[in-house]
Amino acid sequence: MVPAVNASDVLVIGSGAVGAAIAYFCALRGLSVAVVDSGAVGSGTSSKCEGNLLVSDKEHGPELDLANYSLKLWQGELAEHSHLWEFENKGGIIVASQESSMASLQRALRVQREHGIRVEEIDVAELKRYEPNVTDEAVGAAFYPDDSQVMPMLVTAHLMRMASEAGAHMWPYTEVTGLLRSGDEVRGVITARGSFWADAVINAAGPWGGQLARLAGVNVPVEPRRGYVLVTEPMEPKIFRKVYAAEYIDNVGSSDGGLQASPVVEGTPAGSVLIGSSRERGGFDTTFNPEAIGRIATNAVKLFPFLAETRVLRYYFGFRPYVPDHVPVIGPDPRAPGLWHACGHEGAGIGLSVGTGKIISQAVAGEDTDLSLEVFSPTRFGELTEVAA
Amino acid sequence: MSKENSVRQKHCDVVVIGAGPAGLAAASQASGAGAQVLLIDQSLRPGGQFWRHASEEHDADPGRWHHGWNTYTQLAKVLERAIGTGRVEHLSGHHVLTGERTGTGLGLTVQPVPELADGVRGLITVEAPAVVLCPGAYDRQLPVPGWTLPGVMAAGGVQAFIKTQGAAPGRRAVLAGTGPFLLSAAASVIQAGGEVAAVCEAADLTGWVPHGVAAALVPSKGLEGAEYISLLAKHRVPYLRRTAVTAIHGEQRAEKVTVSRLDRHGAVVAGTEKHFNDVDLVGLGWGFVPQSELVVQFGAQTRIDIDGSLIGVVDTRQHSSVEGLYLAGEITGVAGATAAVAEGRIAGYAAAWMAGYRVRGARQAAAAQRDKILRANHRAFARAMHTAHPLPAGWESWMQEETTVCRCEEVPYHRIRESTETLSAQEPRGLKGTTRTGMGWCQGRICGAAAICLAKSSGDQRKEQAARAVAKRPLAAPVRLSDLAESRAQTRPLKAP
Ligand SMILES: Cc1cc2nc3c(=O)[nH]c(=O)nc-3n(C[C@H](O)[C@H](O)[C@H](O)COP(=O)(O)OP(=O)(O)OC[C@H]3O[C@@H](n4cnc5c(N)ncnc54)[C@H](O)[C@@H]3O)c2cc1C
Ligand SMILES: Cc1cc2nc3c(=O)[nH]c(=O)nc-3n(C[C@H](O)[C@H](O)[C@H](O)COP(=O)(O)OP(=O)(O)OC[C@H]3O[C@@H](n4cnc5c(N)ncnc54)[C@H](O)[C@@H]3O)c2cc1C
Numbered sequence: 001m002v003p004a005v006n007a008s009d010v011l012v013i014g015s016g017a018v019g020a021a022i023a024y025f026c027a028l029r030g031l032s033v034a035v036v037d038s039g040a041v042g043s044g045t046s047s048k049c050e051g052n053l054l055v056s057d058k059e060h061g062p063e064l065d066l067a068n069y070s071l072k073l074w075q076g077e078l079a080e081h082s083h084l085w086e087f088e089n090k091g092g093i094i095v096a097s098q099e100s101s102m103a104s105l106q107r108a109l110r111v112q113r114e115h116g117i118r119v120e121e122i123d124v125a126e127l128k129r130y131e132p133n134v135t136d137e138a139v140g141a142a143f144y145p146d147d148s149q150v151m152p153m154l155v156t157a158h159l160m161r162m163a164s165e166a167g168a169h170m171w172p173y174t175e176v177t178g179l180l181r182s183g184d185e186v187r188g189v190i191t192a193r194g195s196f197w198a199d200a201v202i203n204a205a206g207p208w209g210g211q212l213a214r215l216a217g218v219n220v221p222v223e224p225r226r227g228y229v230l231v232t233e234p235m236e237p238k239i240f241r242k243v244y245a246a247e248y249i250d251n252v253g254s255s256d257g258g259l260q261a262s263p264v265v266e267g268t269p270a271g272s273v274l275i276g277s278s279r280e281r282g283g284f285d286t287t288f289n290p291e292a293i294g295r296i297a298t299n300a301v302k303l304f305p306f307l308a309e310t311r312v313l314r315y316y317f318g319f320r321p322y323v324p325d326h327v328p329v330i331g332p333d334p335r336a337p338g339l340w341h342a343c344g345h346e347g348a349g350i351g352l353s354v355g356t357g358k359i360i361s362q363a364v365a366g367e368d369t370d371l372s373l374e375v376f377s378p379t380r381f382g383e384l385t386e387v388a389a
Numbered sequence: 390m391s392k393e394n395s396v397r398q399k400h401c402d403v404v405v406i407g408a409g410p411a412g413l414a415a416a417s418q419a420s421g422a423g424a425q426v427l428l429i430d431q432s433l434r435p436g437g438q439f440w441r442h443a444s445e446e447h448d449a450d451p452g453r454w455h456h457g458w459n460t461y462t463q464l465a466k467v468l469e470r471a472i473g474t475g476r477v478e479h480l481s482g483h484h485v486l487t488g489e490r491t492g493t494g495l496g497l498t499v500q501p502v503p504e505l506a507d508g509v510r511g512l513i514t515v516e517a518p519a520v521v522l523c524p525g526a527y528d529r530q531l532p533v534p535g536w537t538l539p540g541v542m543a544a545g546g547v548q549a550f551i552k553t554q555g556a557a558p559g560r561r562a563v564l565a566g567t568g569p570f571l572l573s574a575a576a577s578v579i580q581a582g583g584e585v586a587a588v589c590e591a592a593d594l595t596g597w598v599p600h601g602v603a604a605a606l607v608p609s610k611g612l613e614g615a616e617y618i619s620l621l622a623k624h625r626v627p628y629l630r631r632t633a634v635t636a637i638h639g640e641q642r643a644e645k646v647t648v649s650r651l652d653r654h655g656a657v658v659a660g661t662e663k664h665f666n667d668v669d670l671v672g673l674g675w676g677f678v679p680q681s682e683l684v685v686q687f688g689a690q691t692r693i694d695i696d697g698s699l700i701g702v703v704d705t706r707q708h709s710s711v712e713g714l715y716l717a718g719e720i721t722g723v724a725g726a727t728a729a730v731a732e733g734r735i736a737g738y739a740a741a742w743m744a745g746y747r748v749r750g751a752r753q754a755a756a757a758q759r760d761k762i763l764r765a766n767h768r769a770f771a772r773a774m775h776t777a778h779p780l781p782a783g784w785e786s787w788m789q790e791e792t793t794v795c796r797c798e799e800v801p802y803h804r805i806r807e808s809t810e811t812l813s814a815q816e817p818r819g820l821k822g823t824t825r826t827g828m829g830w831c832q833g834r835i836c837g838a839a840a841i842c843l844a845k846s847s848g849d850q851r852k853e854q855a856a857r858a859v860a861k862r863p864l865a866a867p868v869r870l871s872d873l874a875e876s877r878a879q880t881r882p883l884k885a886p
Contacts, residue, residue, distance in 0.1 A: 041813040047822050153822030157812040170813060173851075233867060234829065270798060270825055275870075288489050288863075290498075297873035308874075311867035313832060 008032040008169075010364060011189060011198035013176050013212060016046035017152060017350050018342050019204035020159035021357025027166035029365045034196055035160070035168060036189065038175035042156035045206045046350065048318025050229060050276050051152040052242055052264065053351035056092045056144040060115040062327050062375040067348065068116070069371055070355030071146060078354060081162070085154040086269055092147030092242040093122075093130060095303060097137045101246040109142055119144050133238050133306050147242055149266065152350045159353075171196075176205075179215050179339075186216055186338035200332075200364045202340040207284075207321040209329070209343030216336040219384040220329050222344045224284050224319030227277040228261075228292045230300070233311045234271030238304075242266045245303055261295035263303050273310070275300045279347075284319060292317075320346045323381075330356055330376035331363065340364070341378045397513045401427040401478070402744035404497065404520045405737070406485050406683065409437015410460070410726040411523035411718025414733030415740065417467040419521070420476040422741035422748055427515065428468070429480045431502050431866075435465060438525050438545070439726040441552040457726055464730075482506065483513070484866040488520070488683045495520045495687070495713050500868055512872050519713045519740035522684065522701075523733060526677035526719035529698070529838045531566075531784050532802070534792045535637030536673065544574045544674025557583030559670025563646045565589035565634040566674040567778040569610075572617035572628075574672050579624055586665045588621065589632040589648050591655060596777030607770040609727070634671065635662070635787035643671050655781020675780055677723045678838060682862040684720060687711050691857060693849065694722045696775035697838075699856035705761070707736035708743075715740050723775075728767035731760040784842070794843070795836040797829020805843050816851070817844045818858045833859050 010026045012019045015037040027033045037043065053071060058064040074087060096102035109119055120143050127134060127141040164170060171193065180188035180195055188197035203212045203220070213220035244264040261278040268274060278292040293315060301308045323329060323344035333339045342360050345352050359369045403419045405412045408430035416428045430437075440461040471477040482505035487498045497520070499513040528543035535541065540559060542550070544566060550558045557577075561584045564571045575585045621628060629648065635657055636647040646668045650661035681699050684691060690702040690710035701709050701716040709716050715736040718729035735757065741747075790803040808814040808823045817833075817840045820826045826840050827833030833840065837859040846855035 040816050040819050042822065043818065047818065153819075157808075157814065157819070157823045160813060161811050172813065172815065230870075230873075231828075232870070270828065272828075288487065293873055294875075297870045301870055301874055308869065308871035310870050312864065312870060312873060313830070313867050315863050 006034065006194065007197040008034045009198065010034070010200045010202060011036070011196050012202045012204050013189065014044065014204035014206055014208075014343075015041045015156070015160060015170060015172070016044045016204065016206050017042070017156045017159070017353035018206065018345060018356055019202075020156050020163060021353040022202055022204055022342055022360050023163035023168045023357075024159045024166065025357040025361035026364060027163045027168040029361050031361070031365060033163065033168035034171065034198065035163070036171045036174040036176060036191060036196065038173070040172050041160050041170060042153055044208075045318045045320065046156045047153045048316055049152055049227070049320075049350060050264070050266070050274055051150040051155070051350050052092075052266070053148040053150060054092060054242070054348070055117050055146050056094060056119065056142070058117075060111060063348070063352075064115060064117070065371055066328070066352050066355045070352050071148070073354045073358060074148065074150075081158060084158045086151040087148060088150075089146070089148045090241050092144040092244070093127065094142045094144075094244055094246055095127065095134060095138050096140050096246040097135060097302070099139055102140045105140070105142055105246045117144070118146055130241060131239065131243060133304055134243065135303055135305055137302070149242065150350065155350060155353070176212065176215075184336055186336050199338070200340055201338055202342055202360065204342045206343055206349065207319040209321055209341065213341065213378075214384070216333070216339050217384065218333055218335045218339070218378070219381050220341055220343070220378050221381050222321050222323055222329070223281060225279055225281050225322035225346065226285065226317055226319055227279055227347070228289070228296060228315055228317045229277050230275040230293065230296055230312045230315045232273040232275070232307070233313055235273070235310070236271070237267050238306065239265055239267045239273055243303065245299065259289070259292055259295070261292060261299055263296065263299040265300055265303060272313070273307070275307075279320070281322065321349065322346050325380075328352065328356065328376055329378045330360065331373035331378060333378045335379065397511065399427060399513060399515045401425045401515070401517050402519065402746070403427070403737070403740045404429065404495075404515055404517045405523065406430075406497075406520065407437060407523035407525055407718070408432070408435035408479070408481070409523060409525050409718060409729065410439050410457075411525075411729035411733035411736070412437065412521070413461075413464040413468060414730045415521040415523060415715075415717055415737030416477055417464055417471065418734045418737030419741040420471040421467070422738055423746040424741035424744050426471070426477045427480060427517070428477055429483050429485055429499060431482065431484045433482050433505055435468060435479070435481070436461060438549070439729075441549050460730060485683065486512070486865050486868055487863070488522075488686045490687065490711060491516060494518045495711075500866065500872065510872060511875060512868070517744070519715065519743040521715040521717060521733070521736045521740045522720060523716075523718040523729070524680040524683060524720055526679045526723055527834060529675040529678045530673060530835050531675050531780070532792055532794050532836070532839050533634055533637065533673070533787055534789050535639065535643070537793050537796055538637055538639050538643045539641070540639070540643030540669050541637055541671045541673065544571055544672040545677070547670070547672040548574045548577050551577045551581045555581065557581040557670070559583060561586055561668050562670035562672060563587050563589065563634060563648070563665055563668050564672040564674070565648070567591040567780070568674065568676050569614055569617075569774065570674055570676075571672075572614065572621065574674065575626060576617045576620050578670075578672075579620060579626075583670070585621070585624065585626045586668055587627045587629055587648070589629045589634055591631065591633045591651055591781045592778045593631045594777060596779075597773065607766050610725070610770055633657070633781065633784075633787065634673065637671055643669060646671060649787070651781055651783065654783045656783025656786040675838070676775075676778065677719060678834070679720045679723060681720060681860040682865050684709070684716065685857055685860045686863065687714055689714055689716075691853065693853050693856060694775070695772055696723060697780060698723065699853065699860050706739040707732055708739060713743055722768065722771060724767050724771035728764055728771065731763040731767070734760050735764070780838075780842070794839055795824070795826040795829065797831055797835075798825040800824050800826045809844060815844060816846050816855050816858065817841055820844050827859065832862050
């Protein structure tokens with residue numbers, strides 16, 4: 001099924017949201033593109049997550065810049081496709097239920113405003129106008145009009161379709177087991193279907209990105225950080241924005257390995273409510289953690305008391321691609337010329353996918369990038385310390 | 390919240406999940422060997438699918454609609470005695486939500502079925518060294534234009550309705566699909582005073598010929614079949630082979646049915662349409678789907694059976710690949726109630742043995758040997774039956790663009806096609822993600838078989854993955870958030886971060 005010599009300008013490892021976006025923007029630039037994935041299209045974290053496009057949870061710095069840049073793409077260049085992936089600019093609300101968390105929320109707001117995030121502080125009466133069913137314990141809140149939502153699996157599938165229509169070739173069930181090397185250089189990948197040669201090999205393997213980097217002997221410390229999401233029975237809309245508790249911001253920014261669970265509650269067009277999510281580090285552990293489920297449920301009921309009687313139909317979990325400094329790894333790797341990275345987007349890879357795809361495509365084509373790649377550099381973590389297992 | 394809302398914990402030697410033929414046999418055997426047994430079933434009364442109870446008002450002659458009623462009354466008597474002596478606790482009206490390995494044994498979470506619970510709430514956690522899982526099967530469905538109209542039911546649903554209500558759910562019926570079960574459902578409709586306009590069998594039945602020997606090993610099945618056939622003949626019910634219902638019409642409910650001939654590949658032969666007017670009941674049955682979500686939750690090994698369904702892999706003692714987990718009945722392959730009873734007995738004894746009990750004299754050894762022969766013969770018969778009654782490969786030929794595939798999320802056929810053709814959805818998970826097929830209330834129980842076919846997963850391994858993806862239901866039933874919130878009081882140790 002594979003041509004004797006499969007060679008392309010760009011070979012993307014991974015067909016999650018990030019890989020699909022890279023494939024799309026590269027193909028648009030006229031580059032020849034092949035995408036390989038060990039499973040089906042989008043079968044990794046991009047189909048086990050939520051689809052929040054948030055600016056509200058970002059600290060100032062490179063991640064916020066990439067979030068803002070991506071949002072411009074979602075709402076600009078990609079706007080004509082919005083309906084395909086159920087893009088909804090519903091706005092986000094952070095609710096504080098204690099005076100102390102209100103105080104930290106206010107501090108965060110000030111910083112965010114300075115960095116150009118649109119946000120307004122709202123009082124309880126206003127909050128109740130936005131969300132009539134929210135807890136009576138609320139003491140105040142902040143409203144972020146730019147927070148939006150997409151359906152991540154549709155994003156991934158359609159970006160991949162658009163990439164294919166622009167000439168990219170997708171190879172599902174094709175796992176990369178080794179790299180084609182020439183000295184330090186990376187010239188392609190080895191799979192059970194044969195070898196794929198390319199000028200640029202792009203590691204978009206999400207939480208498996210660290211393992212891929214090890215194949216090249218370079219250190220890109222991406223680790224899985226597990227998150228659970230509960231899905232309720234379908235119901236009439238009772239939650240209108242993305243609503244989350246003030247502690248959430250602290251969890252996103254923290255590197256604590258222990259279990260954290262702060263609620264992010266949102267309705268979906270299908271009527272189910274998604275309740276996320278927990279954060280815990282412990283490898284690709286697939287055993288059930290009832291504590292995580294219990295805590296998510298407890299916190300969600302605190303935020304929306306009516307949910308106590310709502311039934312959960314299922315839950316799922318995914319592995320966020322976590323890096324210690326919470327900044328994704330994007331760009332060429334000078335330690336292994338020919339190898340590029342685009343992974344480590346942790347809990348924001350859906351939102352950040354399109355921005356990542358576009359700047360990678362610019363860089364691979366040798367153009368100036370809209371955002372500087374320097375801050376996303378893969379070399380910032382130092383060399384591998386342990387011997388590759 | 391009140392006290393009854395807190396989490397309770399139970400321990401015992403052997404847990405039996407499901408009080409159908411397999412589960413009742415397992416419970417009686419395990420308790421007979423001396424084990425302390427907890428028998429859990431979501432229904433209030435034992436019997437499972439096969440010995441479904443007539444509801445109270447129609448109870449005058451409970452055996453009337455049931456084959457094997459003697460076996461049932463015997464097992465029920467043993468159970469009653471064992472409950473009397475405290476050997477068996479029967480947790481009826483309870484649903485097992487989750488099952489997992491705990492490190493020290495097998496753990497379950499159990500919830501009172503809300504409609505039956507009388508206000509009692511809260512989850513129960515159970516731990517035991519051995520579990521016998523006998524969750525049975527439900528009807529396998531294929532979509533067809535008009536199948537969402539009231540009056541269209543699963544063939545098993547028709548049968549169950551008659552068994553519980555004592556009357557047919559319609560006046561004039563067409564039964565269609567494949568397998569001998571259609572005959573049994575048609576017979577029930579007639580016995581309950583209804584009329585059967587036709588029975589449409591998709592297979593041509595020549596598939597039975599090479600398996601005559603297997604069929605002869607189970608004379609009771611042959612007799613049962615002959616009884617049905619003669620009843621249908623007596624009532625002049627046409628038995629149309631290589632024929633399927635290809636459209637159901639009606640304004641408010643089913644009124645009229647179109648049937649068509651199928652070719653060798655199970656695809657519609659154009660121009661062969663026939664109509665049955667004045668039909669208010671359509672029973673559709675394409676075999677059964679074993680209820681495999683708990684097997685998948687436990688992480689036990691599975692495979693695709695000859696009829697295409699996902700089943701648990703067991704050894705000769707019904708032991709799965711997970712230590713302490715035994716499987717019996719339809720979950721190891723759809724083979725009918727007699728096989729289920731034999732397997733239940735084998736599994737029940739083995740589970741008690743695993744929990745440390747063993748009493749086996751010459752008499753028990755002989756009985757065990759009989760069970761093994763019974764199991765082998767019925768399994769051989771089932772293989773012959775499945776071979777003779779395959780899902781028609783060409784069933785998509787009767788689909789129309791707007792025909793609903795996923796009823797809960799209202800996903801029409803053309804959306805599925807778009808997704809498989811342009812969005813690379815080559816497996817049911819991809820279909821689910823891009824169309825919401827299987828995401829609704831039934832969690833893919835109704836549309837799962839169709840989704841697996843439509844996603845065109847090819848290759849044995851890929852097919853099993855597809856079936857496992859459909860059967861992956863982390864909660865076997867819906868559960869309230871408040872109950873989940875309480876459940877964190879569980880004492881299970883937390884994993885190190
Ligand atoms: C519970 C949860 C909630 C989340 N909520 C949000 C949210 O609201 N908003 C948001 O923006 N983000 C969210 N995220 C994060 C987001 O899901 C991820 O950042 C994003 O999906 C990462 O995309 P990716 O393409 O990098 O990785 P993936 O989608 O994981 O894709 C990587 C692909 O690489 C393939 N692969 C791996 N190894 C190999 C190999 N050796 N050979 C070939 N292929 C290989 C995998 O099969 C996989 O398909 C959430 C995550 C979780 C877990
Ligand atoms: C509607 C219907 C009618 C049938 N009629 C005939 C017939 O006429 N002739 C014939 O030969 N065969 C018939 N069959 C097939 C026959 O019922 C089976 O062969 C037989 O019942 C298998 O026994 P079992 O013990 O494996 O499962 P079942 O009898 O299905 O018993 C399983 C039990 O487990 C319970 N259960 C499942 N999951 C859970 C859970 N998570 N928690 C708690 N409880 C649970 C169910 O409530 C059920 O009571 C019929 C099947 C169906 C579905």
